[in-house]
Amino acid sequence: MDIPTNLKYTKSHEWVRLEDDGSATIGITQHAQELLGDMVFVEIPQVGRKLKQREECAVVESVKAAADVYAPISGEVTAINPELQSAPEKINQDAYAAWLFKLKPTNTADLDGLLDAAGYQKVLESEAH
Amino acid sequence: MVDFGGWDMPLHYGSQLDEHRKVRSDAGMFDVSHMLAVDIKGESARDFLRQLFANNVDKLTQPGKALYSCMLNPQGGVIDDLIIYFLTESWFRVVVNAGTADKDMAWMQARRDELAPGLEITPRRDLAMIAVQGPNARAKVWQVIAGSQAVTENLKLFQATTFDQYFIARTGYTGEDGFEIILPATGAADFWNALHAAGVAPAGLGARDTLRLEAGMNLYGQDMDETTNPLESGLAWTVDLKSERDFIGKQALLETPVTQQLIGLLLLDRGVLRSHQKVIARHDNKEAEGEITSGGFSPTLNQSIALARLPSQVSAGDEVQVVVRDKMLRAKVVKYPFVRNGKSLI
Numbered sequence: 001m002d003i004p005t006n007l008k009y010t011k012s013h014e015w016v017r018l019e020d021d022g023s024a025t026i027g028i029t030q031h032a033q034e035l036l037g038d039m040v041f042v043e044i045p046q047v048g049r050k051l052k053q054r055e056e057c058a059v060v061e062s063v064k065a066a067a068d069v070y071a072p073i074s075g076e077v078t079a080i081n082p083e084l085q086s087a088p089e090k091i092n093q094d095a096y097a098a099w100l101f102k103l104k105p106t107n108t109a110d111l112d113g114l115l116d117a118a119g120y121q122k123v124l125e126s127e128a129h
Numbered sequence: 130m131v132d133f134g135g136w137d138m139p140l141h142y143g144s145q146l147d148e149h150r151k152v153r154s155d156a157g158m159f160d161v162s163h164m165l166a167v168d169i170k171g172e173s174a175r176d177f178l179r180q181l182f183a184n185n186v187d188k189l190t191q192p193g194k195a196l197y198s199c200m201l202n203p204q205g206g207v208i209d210d211l212i213i214y215f216l217t218e219s220w221f222r223v224v225v226n227a228g229t230a231d232k233d234m235a236w237m238q239a240r241r242d243e244l245a246p247g248l249e250i251t252p253r254r255d256l257a258m259i260a261v262q263g264p265n266a267r268a269k270v271w272q273v274i275a276g277s278q279a280v281t282e283n284l285k286l287f288q289a290t291t292f293d294q295y296f297i298a299r300t301g302y303t304g305e306d307g308f309e310i311i312l313p314a315t316g317a318a319d320f321w322n323a324l325h326a327a328g329v330a331p332a333g334l335g336a337r338d339t340l341r342l343e344a345g346m347n348l349y350g351q352d353m354d355e356t357t358n359p360l361e362s363g364l365a366w367t368v369d370l371k372s373e374r375d376f377i378g379k380q381a382l383l384e385t386p387v388t389q390q391l392i393g394l395l396l397l398d399r400g401v402l403r404s405h406q407k408v409i410a411r412h413d414n415k416e417a418e419g420e421i422t423s424g425g426f427s428p429t430l431n432q433s434i435a436l437a438r439l440p441s442q443v444s445a446g447d448e449v450q451v452v453v454r455d456k457m458l459r460a461k462v463v464k465y466p467f468v469r470n471g472k473s474l475i
Contacts, residue, residue, distance in 0.1 A: 037335065038146040040426040041401050041433075059454070061401045063145045063335060063426050066454075085399075092144075 003029075004096055008111070009120035010072045015096065016114055024103045024111075026072060028060060031124055033095040036062035039088035044080045044101050051075060051103065053110045058100055060091065073110035075103030131334065134228030136163040138334050145335035149428045152303055152340055153471045156263035157332035158324050163227035166256050166311055167234065170220050171248035178213065178221060180376050181240055183359060185369035189215035195287040195300055197367055199359045200233065201378025205385060206355040207362065209233050210347060212300060214289050222296075224258070224311075226349050240377070257317035259310050261329055262340075264471060266307035270297070273323045281308070302337065304344025304469045342434060343427050345393065345466030351404055352391060352422040352436055358382065361438065363391035363465075390441050391422065393465035394449070395475060396433035398458040401426050406435075407452040408460070410443045417443070421451065429468045430475060436465065 003009075008016040013032035017025040033039070041061040051057050051071035058069035079102040083090055090098040105111065115123065130137050138160075141148060151157045169178065178186045184198030194215050200208045209229040214222040225233045234252055241248050261270050271278035280292050281299070289298035296311040312320060325331065338348070345363075347353055353362035360368065360382060368382065396402050402424030410417045417440040424435035435451075439462070443449065447462040467475055 037141060038144055041399060043400070061426075063339060063428075064140065066401065066403070089146075 003117040003121055005117040007096065008072070008114035008116065009123075010070065010114060011123050012070050014069060014072045016072045017099075018111070019102075022104070023078060024073060024075065024105055025099045026101055026103060027099040028069060028091065028095060029120070030095040032060075032067070033091050036060065036064060036067055037092075038063045039091045042084045042088045042091070042100070044084065045077050047077050047080060049077045050106070051077065053107070060088070069100065071103070072114060073103065073105050074107045075105040078102045078104050133334060134163060134226070134230075136227055138163065140335045141333040142331045145333065145339070146428050148330060148332035148336035149339050151330040152263045152305055152332060152336065153429060153468075154264070155330070156261060156266040156269045156307070156328065157330045157336065158321070159260040159262070159332050159337055160257075160317075160321065161260050161309070162257040162314065162317065164258055165225050165227065165230040165233075166253040166258070167223045167225060167237070168220065168251045168253055169223060169237075169248065170251070171245070172219055173245040173248055174219055174221050177241065177245040177248055179374055180244055181237065182213065183368045183376060183378060184213075185372055185374060186213060186215070186221070187372070187374075188369075189213065191288075192216060193284075193289045195289055195298060197287075199353075199364055199367060200236070201359065201376070201382075202355060203377055203381060205358055205378040205381035207349070207353045207357060207359055207364075208236055208355060210349050210353070210364070210367075214298065228350060255314055256311050257314040259312070259317065259321060259324070260301055260303075260307065261310065261324060262301045262303040262305045262307035264306060266305070266329070267299075269324060269327045269329050270308055270310070272327050273320070302344070302346055303340040304346070304466060305340075305471065339425055339428060342423055342425050342436070343429055343466070343468035345436070347391075347436075348423055357438075358385060358387065360387045361389040361391065363436070388441055389419070389438050390443070391436055391438055392443065392445070393463040393467060394421065394424075394435040394437050394451070394460040395430075395463050395467075396435070396451070396458060396460050397448075398460075400433060400453050400456075400458050402433045402435035402451060402453070402460070408437050408439060408449050409452070409457075410439055410447060410449040410462075412440070412442045412447070419443070419449075427467060429471075430473055434467050435460070
């Protein structure tokens with residue numbers, strides 16, 4: 001499975017992209033989308049909400065199950081992906097393009113705890129056993 | 130792949146939604162060989178089944194005719210739901226669920242020993258079962274089984290016939306036209322591949338569940354089980370209380386007041402209804418609670434639907450609330466089925 005090397009990851013299968021303006025874009029990984037199957041509903045936190053790292057902040061629901069999304073880092077929600085409300089299947093089509101929300105990080109130390117592509121690959125391998 | 134009653138089964142073959150839509154618009158197939166065909170043979174077969182099942186096998190007058198029924202325990206709880214095929218006066222075939230197959234066999238054999246010793250009850254694990262469903266399902270089967278069209282074209286719903294090595298029934302669990310075909314397990318893989326080559330899409334358990342939910346068909350273990358009354362599970366139409374005939378569970382059903390019903394829900398807010406979510410209904414300023422027994426996303430309606438067990442006084446058109454995680458979502462009470470033959474009934 002291709003895991004983009006320009007992103008950071010969590011053990012709970014979120015991805016984080018650090019943007020040039022200092023914001024962070026967040027989504028769920030290809031692996032998470034494969035496990036869940038066809039997406040039918042996405043609930044995203046409201047703009048302005050302040051999240052703590054590892055806080056439950058969004059829900060993605062597929063035909064099969066509902067899954068919580070955890071904040072990979074602490075921060076304030078600055079934008080949400082408007083497309084997903086009417087087209088949650090975009091996550092299935094390209095999990096790394098269909099971002100859920102953007103955060104303005106409030107604790108840069110949180111970033112150090114995220115996994116790189118190789119580290120996330122190891123998580124997937126250990127889950128497969 | 131998931132474990133389903135001890136069987137390793139695919140949830141989907143790629144996309145559950147695509148498989149669902151293929152069945153509604155064209156033709157899909159399900160490997161339902163996990164279900165068990167049981168042959169009941171002997172002179173006393175009809176008399177035995179008359180006592181064993183809540184529906185009345187005397188409705189079966191023409192060979193090949195099928196009947197849906199519950200098998201009840203003496204308390205009126207549902208041991209299983211099943212289909213009975215009348216083949217000859219001394220040969221009936223019953224198809225039961227996978228997860229309940231062992232207990233069904235034990236129950237039927239024990240009742241046989243009491244009521245009809247000498248009757249043969251044979252589980253047919255040597256048979257496989259493939260359901261081909263959808264508006265084009267029958268035509269695809271005719272294409273694959275040469276010569277079958279002439280003998281199956283005039284089958285009515287819930288009617289079956291034998292052709293060559295195939296037992297072909299115009300039944301299903303999707304709300305679409307089609308066949309359920311029983312054949313020797315040794316021929317199942319070739320038959321599956323031939324159907325696939327004819328353009329029939331393989332479909333998994335996931336699509337099977339969303340299709341049957343849209344069609345308003347009960348799932349054993351979710352919508353009813355040994356602790357629930359069939360009259361509170363949307364199955365009153367399958368229980369024959371009119372005839373003089375006695376059957377196991379009849380006395381209990383007659384003595385138990387019916388206070389609940391199985392009814393449909395259509396989610397008005399955004400989200401997905403799931404089984405076991407709590408439903409709160411208001412009636413005459415009183416709050417009454419119920420529970421979703423089967424819920425999910427309806428690909429045809431593009432919104433979430435459910436079957437729920439609610440107090441009898443709740444009626445279609447009422448608005449209720451469903452507790453979904455930390456939120457209260459609004460849902461409308463509706464009569465089901467939700468979808469039949471590709472079309473919304475809501």
